[in-house]
Structures are given as structure tokens and as C-alpha cells.
Amino acid sequence: MSEFAKVPGQVETKEAFGETTVVVDRGQIREACAYARDELGFTMLLDIVAADYLHWAGKGVSGYIGTPTGRDLNLPMTQGLQALPEPKPARFSLSYHLLALRQGAPRLRLQCWLEDGDEIASVVSVWPSADWLEREQYDLMGVRFQGHPNLARLLMDDDWEGHPLRKDYPIGGEPVRFSPAE
Amino acid sequence: MSTTVSRIGRTRRWPIVGDPVYEGTRIPARVPTVLDIPPHLRDVDDILQVNFGPNHPSTHGVLRLIVDLDGEEVVGLSAVIGYLHTGFEKNMEQKTWWKAITYPERIDYVGYQNNELVFVLAIEKLLELEIPEKATWMRMLLCELNRIHSHLVFLGTSALELGAISMFWYCFRERETILDLFELVAGQRMHTRYFQTGGIAEDIPGGFFPEARAFVEWMPRALDDYLTLLDRNKIWLERTRGIGRLSADDAIALGQTGPVLRASGVDWDLRRDQPYLAYEQVDFRIPVYTGGDVYDRYRVRMDEMAESVKIARQCLDRLERMEGEPWIADDRKVVLPPREELHTSMESLIHHFKIVTEGYRIPAGEVYVAVESPRGEAGCYVVSDGGPKPWRVHFRSPSFNALQATATCSQGALIADLIAIVGSLDAVMGDTDR
Incomplete structure (x- = not known):
């Protein structure tokens, strides 16, 4: 545990399901990544992934229930749960999955928390492999990376509106256009 | 800066402030995945921009490359993906x-x-579910058959693109046998949905073992055939050797894994270094080559097929003795009850x-x-x-990350080599775009 205490901007270190997560202050992610690479030996950045926790642990529905604007399948299916999950510190989590190429294949997850519109420093200068990984998360989740040399959409069209993997991206059926009241 | 190569991985320090470039790297300086036209060529009228793909038979799906050519030489390159985003x-x-x-x-x-x-x-x-041993070994067997299948598709299509058309038919002959095995087990040639939470969906059907045995006995001979056809073929060697070089450091920096990493001299395979299923209990070798070119990537995959056959044989030895054992966990909250109990x-x-x-x-x-x-x-x-x-x-996705190396590998390549390079990275576009 103690080897992660010196990670720059470290907020807390968690162990769950045999995986280590170091939560890092988002202002110091670049320093934290450089430290993990140079001091802890995590030479490879495998993946960057954002998750949107909008409506997390909120009151949800079970099954596909319609609303006047269509069916919103983004809502959680928490009906009937014994306990709701713990609330999260911010709307978006951003996880960096690192791997050390040595005996035992140690892995590390660096995690930052962001609100909508927050920017975070790009780590392309630490790992070139972050290039497309960051572009993908920008494209699909709308996380903005400061200092990325080419932050453009990657998978969606250049003129696409919105970020499809967000939980407020409309999904799950068309709104009813002609109701009897009209 | 000196490089030290250890058996598993290496530690090395890069300058972290400013640019990502360390000494000896071939990764482009400005954007790691974009090859910019060098300054002395920017004002030359002869630079031809070619739009390669997205629908081109040799791009393995819908990959688009925007290539700047000075004569036949690639001087600028950027990849456009997302055409298969679903x-x-x-x-x-x-x-x-x-x-x-x-x-x-x-x-x-x-x-x-x-x-x-x-x-x-x-x-x-x-x-935190335990799965029965029989399911573990069956999963391992099918994964190794699938690895052979995937490398056969790589080999057949890559050789086809470089003009060795007959390779394609030979590879797809063995691929067909593997697909028949999958059909026998799961009822589907591809996309079987045979792995179920807790184990496998159905017990292994009668008649599977003799068929699978026949295949693992046959496959080494087929591999010999491929080697005879390709490995002394002058055209194949000249079109693959020394082409699309990727150094070990660049491969690690670009997040390369699998055969691409092992062809660059890094001895790393999760089946040995982070064992899952029952890979600790089988005997196999990890092929590693140090050239980092198209030829070595092909050699790694050829050797891996032979190793997969070895693993498959050991799986069969175990599975044949597990007749009548459970194939799925007995947890009624996540596993469907047996059909006959419903009545x-x-x-x-x-x-x-x-x-x-x-x-x-x-x-x-x-x-x-x-x-x-x-x-x-x-x-x-x-x-x-x-x-x-x-x-x-x-x-x-390994394919997504492999394609990030296209610009690095293509430095100084000819337009014809580009086809060999993209083929050797073995990206599946469905996996890239998701």
C-alpha cells in the first residue's frame, strides 16, 4: 500500500476485487502518471476509460417504462435493490489502466473525478499510446484533455452533436409525435 | 540513452516535460499517430495525396489511410477510423x-x-463465482482453437494481399474445419455464445472429441505445408523482411500487446505472466522474435499456432476424462435451471x-x-x-492500439509495403471501432 502513498496528488488508495485503485487529484494526473511510469515501473498505459455516473444510485425503474418523451433506458434499474450503491464524488470518473511488464503482471488503476466541463491534462507526453485513447473518451464521453496535440472526434463523424456514451444522451425509442391532445 | 532488455519488460526513463520523444524513437514527434510531411518536402509540388480506403480489399475492413507520397515513398500518413462504430x-x-x-x-x-x-x-x-473444472478446460480449448482460426485468417489474407493467392485457400481449408468444430459444439460457426456465466451453456456433445482429435493431429502437417509454401518463397521474404520495423521501446510506448509486442523482442504473454483459466497447468512455449518487422510478426503467429495445437491436445487429454462431470456452476441465482426441472x-x-x-x-x-x-x-x-x-x-481493444503504431511502422515505407504493414498489425475493424 505504502508504495502508492507518494503518488503525486494521491487522494486515497483502494483495494477491491484484487485490484488497486489510486484516486488522484485531477490537477496532478500528468505528474501521477509520470511517477507511476518512472518510479513504480508501470511502463505501459493500456487503456483510458471514462464512466458517467449521472442518476447513479437514483430512484430507478424496473423494466421498460414509457414516459411522454419516449422511454429512457438510461435510468438505473434499482427497483427492488436491498441497498443502493454508494454515491460517487463527481459525475465522471476517468480511469487509467496501467501495466508493469514484470513478474506477476502488477496492474494499477489511476482514477480521477470530474464534473461536466472540467478539463484534465493530457498524458500523451508521458505515453504516446494515450493519443487515440484520449480522443475516444473525448468523442464518446465529452471529457476535454488539455494539451492534447490533436483533440478531434475519433469514432463519430466530425460534425456529430453530443457525446453518445453519456447517460443523458437520448436513447430508447422515439418521442410520440402525434398525440390525441394535439 | 542506452537500452537494457530484460526477459520481461524493462524500466527506462523518458524526458517527461515537453515532448514525448526519447532518443532513437521512430514515433512521430507532434502527434504520435500522424506522420507529418517533412519540412523540406512541404513545398514540393510532386507530393501526391492518396486516399487509401475506407473500402479497399487490403485494409481488412473499413480502415481509411490518408497517405502522402513522394514518388512511391510514404512521407505522410494519418489513419481515419470509426467507419464501423456500432x-x-x-x-x-x-x-x-x-x-x-x-x-x-x-x-x-x-x-x-x-x-x-x-x-x-x-x-x-x-x-466471485467458482466455475467447474470441465468448463475451464473447455473454455481453454475453444479459445486456443479460436486463436488458430484468427491467425489463419491473418495468414491467408496477408499472403493474399501480397500475391500468394493459394495460401488463402489452404488457410481457409483448416479454418473451415475449426468452424465445423464450433458448429458441432455450439450450433453456430461463429459468435457461439457458448460461454455462460458460471461455465458453458451445454455439455460437450458426443462426437466432438474424435473430430477435435483428428484436427489437432492434422494441423501440424498443415502448418508444415504453409511453411513450405511461404518460408522459402523469395517474393514473400523480400516483401516482409525489414519492412515496418517497430522497436521494443516504441512498441511499449505505443501500448502494443500480443504478437506485435513479441515480434519486437518483448517476452510477454498473459497466458504465462498472469495466468487465467488453467494455463498454469499446460505446457507451452512463448515465441519471441527480435526483428520487429512484418516477417517476425508472421513468424510469431506461425509459431503460436503450433503452440496452440499443443495446448489444445492437452485440453483434449483432460476433457476426455471428465465425462459426466458438471459443466456449469450450481448457483440458481445466476445459472438457468435444467430444462426438465421446469415441469x-x-x-x-x-x-x-x-x-x-x-x-x-x-x-x-x-x-x-x-x-x-x-x-x-x-x-x-x-x-x-x-x-x-x-x-x-x-x-x-488490441486492434485499436495496434493501429496507433501504423504511422511509426510506415516511416520510409513504400506504398506497396503499407499493405504488408497494415496486414501485419492484424487489426480487426470491428474491434477497433466497437
Whole structure:
């Protein structure tokens, strides 16, 4: 545990399901990544992934229930749960999955928390492999990376509106256009 | 800066402030995935910009490369992806865990069985579910058959693109046999959905073992045939040797895994270094080559096929002795009850109904699971909120990362080499774009 205490901007270190997560202050992610690479030996950045926790642990529905604007399948299916999950510190989590190429294949997850519109420093200068990984998360989740040399959409069209993997991206059926009241 | 190569990986310091470039790297300086036209050529009128793809037979799917040519030489390159983006990750959030298992196979549609495995392993990690030994060995057998299948598709299409048309027919002959085996087991040639939470969906059918035995006995001879056809073929050697070089440091910096990494001299394979299923209990070798060119990537995959045959044979030895053993965990909250019980047991009927309609619930948490797919590390990051649907699913795709190396590998290449280089990175576009 103690080897992660010196990670720059470290907020807390968690162990769950045999995986280590170091939560890092988002202002110091670049320093934290450089430290993990140079001091802890995590030479490879495998993946960057954002998750949107909008409506997390909120009151949800079970099954596909319609609303006047269509069916919103983004809502959680928490009906009937014994306990709701713990609330999260911010709307978006951003996880960096690192791997050390040595005996035992140690892995590390660096995690930052962001609100909508927050920017975070790009780590392309630490790992070139972050290039497309960051572009993908920008494209699909709308996380903005400061200092990325080419932050453009990657998978969606250049003129696409919105970020499809967000939980407020409309999904799950068309709104009813002609109701009897009209 | 000196490089030290150890057996597993290396540690090295890069300058971190400013640019990512360290001494000796071939990774482009400004954007790691874009090859810029060098300054002395920018004002030359002869530079020809070619739009290569997205629908080109040699790009293995819908990959678009914008290539700047000075004569035949590639001086600028950028890859455009996303033509096969189908929103799998978003789709899976709308399905119950049980239904979502069908999706991962369609993401990497060539290494489908390994992709399905990684998602099922992620579910089982969250559930902390033990699976029966028979299921473990059957999963391993099918994953290795799938690895052979995937490398055969690579070999056949890569050789086809370089003009060795007959290779394609030979490779697809053996591929057909593998697909027949999958059909025998699961009823589907591809996208089997045979791996189920807790084990495998059905018991191994009668008649499978003799067929599979015949295949693993035949396959080494087929591999000899391929080597005879290709390995002393002058055209093949001249078109692959020394082409598309990628150094070990560049490969690590660009997040390369699997055969591409091993062809660059890094001895790394998750099956040995982070064993999952029962890989600790089988005997196999990890082929490593140091050239980092197209030829070495081809050699790594050829050797891997031979090793996969060895693993498959050991799996068969074990499985043949497991007649009558359970193939799926006995946990009625996540595993469908046996069909015949539905007529006699009220509880079974209720469990069946709940699992199929509402789905089973998975404890809240986040996990990242990785397996060695034919293309490298296939990872799956899942978040559960405790409900019956995944909150977030993300696939770490080896193809996506392999294509990030296209610009580095293509420096100084000729336009004709580009086809060999893209082929050797073995990217599946479904896996790249998800």
C-alpha cells in the first residue's frame, strides 16, 4: 500500500476485487502518471476509460417504462435493490489502466473525478499510446484533455452533436409525435 | 540513452516535460499517430495525396489511410477510423448482463471466443463465482482453437494481399474445419455464445472429441505445408523482411500487446505472466522474435499456432476424462435451471422466469479483466451498480492500439509495403471501432 502513498496528488488508495485503485487529484494526473511510469515501473498505459455516473444510485425503474418523451433506458434499474450503491464524488470518473511488464503482471488503476466541463491534462507526453485513447473518451464521453496535440472526434463523424456514451444522451425509442391532445 | 532488455519488460526513463520523444524513437514527434510531411518536402509540388480506403480489399475492413507520397515513398500518413462504430458499449448498458454476453463476440469478430471469455470472466469476478473444472478446460480449448482460426485468417489474407493467392485457400481449408468444430459444439460457426456465466451453456456433445482429435493431429502437417509454401518463397521474404520495423521501446510506448509486442523482442504473454483459466497447468512455449518487422510478426503467429495445437491436445487429454462431470456452476441465482426441472419444480420455474425477464443482479463494483486474445491484451472494464444491467462496459481493444503504431511502422515505407504493414498489425475493424 505504502508504495502508492507518494503518488503525486494521491487522494486515497483502494483495494477491491484484487485490484488497486489510486484516486488522484485531477490537477496532478500528468505528474501521477509520470511517477507511476518512472518510479513504480508501470511502463505501459493500456487503456483510458471514462464512466458517467449521472442518476447513479437514483430512484430507478424496473423494466421498460414509457414516459411522454419516449422511454429512457438510461435510468438505473434499482427497483427492488436491498441497498443502493454508494454515491460517487463527481459525475465522471476517468480511469487509467496501467501495466508493469514484470513478474506477476502488477496492474494499477489511476482514477480521477470530474464534473461536466472540467478539463484534465493530457498524458500523451508521458505515453504516446494515450493519443487515440484520449480522443475516444473525448468523442464518446465529452471529457476535454488539455494539451492534447490533436483533440478531434475519433469514432463519430466530425460534425456529430453530443457525446453518445453519456447517460443523458437520448436513447430508447422515439418521442410520440402525434398525440390525441394535439 | 542506452537500452537494457530484460526477459520481461524493462524500466527506462523518458524526458517527461515537453515532448514525448526519447532518443532513437521512430514515433512521430507532434502527434504520435500522424506522420507529418517533412519540412523540406512541404513545398514540393510532386507530393501526391492518396486516399487509401475506407473500402479497399487490403485494409481488412473499413480502415481509411490518408497517405502522402513522394514518388512511391510514404512521407505522410494519418489513419481515419470509426467507419464501423456500432455503439456496442452503449448497447450493452441497455441490456441485462445475461443478454449482453452476445455482444462482445461481435466486437472482435475474428477472435470472438476470447472476447466473449473476457466479458464472462468480468461478470464472474464481480460475482466471485467458482466455475467447474470441465468448463475451464473447455473454455481453454475453444479459445486456443479460436486463436488458430484468427491467425489463419491473418495468414491467408496477408499472403493474399501480397500475391500468394493459394495460401488463402489452404488457410481457409483448416479454418473451415475449426468452424465445423464450433458448429458441432455450439450450433453456430461463429459468435457461439457458448460461454455462460458460471461455465458453458451445454455439455460437450458426443462426437466432438474424435473430430477435435483428428484436427489437432492434422494441423501440424498443415502448418508444415504453409511453411513450405511461404518460408522459402523469395517474393514473400523480400516483401516482409525489414519492412515496418517497430522497436521494443516504441512498441511499449505505443501500448502494443500480443504478437506485435513479441515480434519486437518483448517476452510477454498473459497466458504465462498472469495466468487465467488453467494455463498454469499446460505446457507451452512463448515465441519471441527480435526483428520487429512484418516477417517476425508472421513468424510469431506461425509459431503460436503450433503452440496452440499443443495446448489444445492437452485440453483434449483432460476433457476426455471428465465425462459426466458438471459443466456449469450450481448457483440458481445466476445459472438457468435444467430444462426438465421446469415441469416439476416451482422454484426452478420462478428462477428461470426471473433470469430471463429481469436478469440476475451483480454486486456493485468496478473490475478490469484482461486475457491474451489472438491480437494481444483484450481487456474488459465493467461497472455495476448492483442492478441487472451493466452501468458501464468498456473494451480495451488490441486492434485499436495496434493501429496507433501504423504511422511509426510506415516511416520510409513504400506504398506497396503499407499493405504488408497494415496486414501485419492484424487489426480487426470491428474491434477497433466497437
